[in-house]
């Protein structure tokens with residue numbers, strides 16, 4: 176099938192490349208000339224595992240890039256909208272990019288086409304897209320609008336797309352459903368997984384992807400509700416972590432105890448400095464806002480957001496209580512991306528914390544395996560960027576871990592300690608076992624666990640729980 180994907184960012188580019196992988200011809204449309212030039216020249220504008228291989232495989236054959244939306248729609252049977260839906264100042268989803276695409280494509284609809292919303296949007300957006308297309312002159316029988324929310328995680332985006340837990344298609348007609356079923360058939364009948372050249376499944380066991388067919392409104396709600404639930408799980412365990420700090424319990428032991436209950440499950444019980452990224456913060460605000468518009472005051476989400484923000488302040492308090500004063504302190508920072516596996520720094524807790532520490536007069540020396548280029552655009556020369564974790568630690572008054580990159584968990588702790596001016600690590604992602612850190616002569620602060628102090632330091636360094644120290 177010939178498919179147009181409008182918007183070639185994290186979602187559009189991955190979806191476009193993966194549709195090619197499923198045997199379709201894809202025209203990727205973007206209105207950012209710099210991005211288009213880079214893509215046409217063979218560059219890969221985002222850091223994402225397997226994306227370079229897929230672009231290499233399909234560029235110039237099944238995969239084309241253009242800024243001509245009208246022509247791309249004219250040539251395609253299905254048009255996926257994957258443009259951004261950023262938050263407005265009031266926290267609603269800004270749907271102006273979606274609307275502008277809907278307006279522009281209406282003139283190019285000849286013959287039957289399906290218009291599929293892949294961007295994360297509030298309930299009723301499909302209805303609006305349909306109205307806008309009609310208002311601009313398209314024949315009502317020539318198109319259907321569907322919702323096909325995307326659940327990929329940055330850092331695992333290609334594997335998530337090709338090996339999804341489920342595919343949700345929100346449709347209001349069987350004709351439209353059958354086009355979407357055909358597009359995803361290689362995943363739902365499992366034929367893609369039998370191919371010798373398939374992108375490997377991370378845990379090696381691929382089963383055909385289940386497809387869930389709903390109304391458009393339900394599909395739109397499924398996406399918002401999924402993100403809100405995952406964020407709630409994170410804030411819940413962070414609230415539990417705060418209690419653990421107060422009473423001297425270990426949040427990981429608590430997680431093990433509750434996560435082995437199959438009704439709860441262990442995933443997303445990761446205590447730390449909170450969620451960030453381009454999705455959870457904006458999607459929670461948008462969900463709360465659309466719920467309010469339809470008469471429901473979703474106060475649970477207020478609390479989820481508040482706990483998430485508080486995790487950052489708690490971490491800053493931890494840095495202060497480990498170092499006393501901050502002005503002039505040299506801090507090594509490991510991690511700037513909002514999570515591991517990506518170069519995306521949008522709404523990254525790490526970026527927020529570095530900004531706060533700079534305001535307090537700290538000198539920051541930072542390392543990230545993928546996000547330095549993007550972070551440089553934010554901080555210019557205010558932050559010194561280095562090319563290894565050990566360089567970040569060199570002569571630092573303390574080392575902060577702000578992103579859960581696997582590379583950091585494998586660091587040589589003796590080498591790290593010897594680099595530091597004072598062997599203090601404040602870990603916002605709980606990458607290490609406190610006992611092991613103490614054995615390596617490192618004073619270690621983490622989230623939801625008591626600080627660990629090397630044996631020879633006991634008595635010299637305060638080891639009371641966080642709240643008792645500052646009380």
Ligand SMILES: NC(=O)c1ccc[n+]([C@@H]2O[C@H](COP(=O)([O-])OP(=O)(O)OC[C@H]3O[C@@H](n4cnc5c(N)ncnc54)[C@H](O)[C@@H]3O)[C@@H](O)[C@H]2O)c1
Nearest residue numbers: 182183184185186205206207257258259260272294295325
């Ligand atoms: N990033 C994620 O992990 C993720 C996961 C699931 C869903 N989503 C949702 O998918 C949508 C896109 O997210 P993203 O992270 O890919 O955004 P992005 O900002 O990386 O990409 C959006 C792209 O759309 C292009 N664009 C904007 N207006 C256009 C127009 N009129 N014509 C052509 N191109 C246009 C932009 O130039 C940009 O390249 C959002 O609604 C987001 O919430 C994102």
